[in-house]
Amino acid sequence: MAEPTSEPIIQLRDTTKIYYKGGEEILTLDHVSLDIMEGDFVALMGPSGSGKTTLLNLIGGLDSPTGGQLVVCGQDLGELSPRELAQWRANHVSFIFQSFNLLPVLTAFQNVELPLTLLPLSRAERRQHVETALKIVGLAERMHHRPDELSGGQEQRVAIARALACDPKLLLADEPTGDLDAHSAQEVMNLLTSLNQEHGKTIIVVTHDPKVAGCARRQLHLEKGVLALDKRSTDRHPVAGPRA
Amino acid sequence: MAVPLAYSYRSVAVRKGSSAMAVFGIALVVVVFVVLLALAEGFRRAVATSGSPRNLIILRKGADAEMQSQVRREAARIIEELPVVATGGSGEKVFSLECLTLINLPRADGSGDSYINLRGASPTSLDVHEGVRLREGRWFRWGTNEVVVGAALARRLDNFKIGHEFVSGRHLFEIVGIFESDGNSFESEIWMDANIFISTFNRGDVYQSAIFRASGSPAEALESLKKILDDDPRLQSVMVQNEKAYYKKQSELMASVITILGGILTFIMAIGGIVGAMNTMYAAVAQRKREIGCMLSMGFTPESIWIAFIVESLCLASVGAMIGCVLSLVFNGIKTGTTNWATFSETAFEFRVLGGVSGLAEFPGGILVVSSILALSMGFIGGFLPALQASRLKVVEALRRA
Ligand SMILES: Nc1ncnc2c1ncn2[C@@H]1O[C@H](COP(=O)(O)OP(=O)(O)OP(=O)(O)O)[C@@H](O)[C@H]1O
Ligand SMILES: [Mg+2]
Numbered sequence: 281m282a283e284p285t286s287e288p289i290i291q292l293r294d295t296t297k298i299y300y301k302g303g304e305e306i307l308t309l310d311h312v313s314l315d316i317m318e319g320d321f322v323a324l325m326g327p328s329g330s331g332k333t334t335l336l337n338l339i340g341g342l343d344s345p346t347g348g349q350l351v352v353c354g355q356d357l358g359e360l361s362p363r364e365l366a367q368w369r370a371n372h373v374s375f376i377f378q379s380f381n382l383l384p385v386l387t388a389f390q391n392v393e394l395p396l397t398l399l400p401l402s403r404a405e406r407r408q409h410v411e412t413a414l415k416i417v418g419l420a421e422r423m424h425h426r427p428d429e430l431s432g433g434q435e436q437r438v439a440i441a442r443a444l445a446c447d448p449k450l451l452l453a454d455e456p457t458g459d460l461d462a463h464s465a466q467e468v469m470n471l472l473t474s475l476n477q478e479h480g481k482t483i484i485v486v487t488h489d490p491k492v493a494g495c496a497r498r499q500l501h502l503e504k505g506v507l508a509l510d511k512r513s514t515d516r517h518p519v520a521g522p523r524a
Numbered sequence: 525m526a527v528p529l530a531y532s533y534r535s536v537a538v539r540k541g542s543s544a545m546a547v548f549g550i551a552l553v554v555v556v557f558v559v560l561l562a563l564a565e566g567f568r569r570a571v572a573t574s575g576s577p578r579n580l581i582i583l584r585k586g587a588d589a590e591m592q593s594q595v596r597r598e599a600a601r602i603i604e605e606l607p608v609v610a611t612g613g614s615g616e617k618v619f620s621l622e623c624l625t626l627i628n629l630p631r632a633d634g635s636g637d638s639y640i641n642l643r644g645a646s647p648t649s650l651d652v653h654e655g656v657r658l659r660e661g662r663w664f665r666w667g668t669n670e671v672v673v674g675a676a677l678a679r680r681l682d683n684f685k686i687g688h689e690f691v692s693g694r695h696l697f698e699i700v701g702i703f704e705s706d707g708n709s710f711e712s713e714i715w716m717d718a719n720i721f722i723s724t725f726n727r728g729d730v731y732q733s734a735i736f737r738a739s740g741s742p743a744e745a746l747e748s749l750k751k752i753l754d755d756d757p758r759l760q761s762v763m764v765q766n767e768k769a770y771y772k773k774q775s776e777l778m779a780s781v782i783t784i785l786g787g788i789l790t791f792i793m794a795i796g797g798i799v800g801a802m803n804t805m806y807a808a809v810a811q812r813k814r815e816i817g818c819m820l821s822m823g824f825t826p827e828s829i830w831i832a833f834i835v836e837s838l839c840l841a842s843v844g845a846m847i848g849c850v851l852s853l854v855f856n857g858i859k860t861g862t863t864n865w866a867t868f869s870e871t872a873f874e875f876r877v878l879g880g881v882s883g884l885a886e887f888p889g890g891i892l893v894v895s896s897i898l899a900l901s902m903g904f905i906g907g908f909l910p911a912l913q914a915s916r917l918k919v920v921e922a923l924r925r926a
Binding site: 366367378 | 526527528530531534535537538814815817818819820821822823824825919920923925
């Protein structure tokens, strides 16, 4: 069983996010400082509106912090222009969404291939990546099916294959089991666990479900934009906090 | 890298109802535009192809049309003897003096009068107008009140049959044959003996035109005859031009009117088509916000999102163009007619959907090409703003669950 290395892949220092809406400030993340080690499996929990999605989006380079520092995969994301950020995302992170967000008009194969078209790969290499990814999620034989011909659990597994296809270090999943029944949810969590353990992916999962959180090694709780609790399943690692 | 094409064209096929509305709107504009261009082209073809490039035509100086022209017999005889006039196989000059007048005849259906060209022809007329051939019956006999009518006229006017008689003014004419002329505007005329014409209408020795085959190169003959006309004091009242150029000019006024009116109508309809496409595309963007957010999260650039939606709109438009073109083929070859404003005479012609567009796409199929380009432009304009909206979505907003 692979253990997280001691290298932080994600470093937040006093990271703050403020939304402005109708002249009003919404302080969504309030000076969050946090290290996440490469190879870790983190569950991000907390009540609705506590800032979980916001934090995940910042880490994935979908949005920029209002203040503080944010370094992911060795890159200070605050330094990147939107265009550079898009390129960085294509190379380093993949997202898994609650509602799968597969493109309904494309087959499973084409959906998984989509992010690969952004990388300098030949057609044959792309094909190979897609087949490998679909094999990992156990859906190789469904690759010519459209999303509406798949069950919800299968759709989410295709979405995971799509996330895997570019072989990113970091997988970010926002309530990936939120729309699934218990059985499919278990399948998806087993898949994520094996991706962490066997393929060494660093994974962050936002969830409300304690069972899902139980699959992770580390559990972070957000309350009103503040990190309220940081717990390890096996208390072998010290809580990462602001450095002295 | 661009979003795959399949994403764009399949999205069109998926939203059948919404796409169908936009496609229908664009197809309708295409049909109207094609039909109007086909009308203009058909008219242009019928009139413009009446003249032969090998012939020259003599008219009164300053006359815009044969109808307003006067050519005296003596002047014509001087020209006939010049070497620029070709000589036929049996040694006579290929030179024809012709009269023309408008007669008005009631339409068979009672919808008013038609103004019809009545031409007085000479024995050499058929040598000069090579395309003119008898189709039915026989030619008029010289020295009688017999006439032959053009095939287009016979088709349009029910009472123009062989054996029928008609009265114009105080004169009675008897139809003995029907002639054809490759569908050009001679087919909208009635022909008779020029000598009988002159005595019937008291024309003295004044004809409307003299038309002849140029010997040698028509361009050189034209230039040398122009010089002769300038220099000879007896020929000061006439001018010469190429017969084909003359008929081309006769077609231009009417064809431009059709094209301009058609252009205005199409423009107004195109605005409707563009709005239709825009609605469909705005709906598509609104519906697929999260798909767009997902693609942005993968690292697709706003430009590639813009392109994907523009391509989708162009796909809509090309389906519309295809349907429009196919539907408009129904009109191809349909015969119609109108008054040529340049000559005030009734001119029959057919819709030429497969023709070209004069001055723009002068090749077969030009009308369909130009109309398809119009459709694609409508798709582009209609899709522009929705695609811009799609590309400007902020990724975190787009990904939010509604
Ligand atoms: N684009 C935005 N504009 C304005 N306010 C926003 C925006 N995005 C998030 N917020 C606000 O920030 C706060 C945190 O939102 P966030 O989506 O991160 O919560 P969450 O913890 O993911 O909640 P949930 O469990 O419901 O998904 C909320 O109060 C939300 O209204
Ligand atoms: Mg959320």
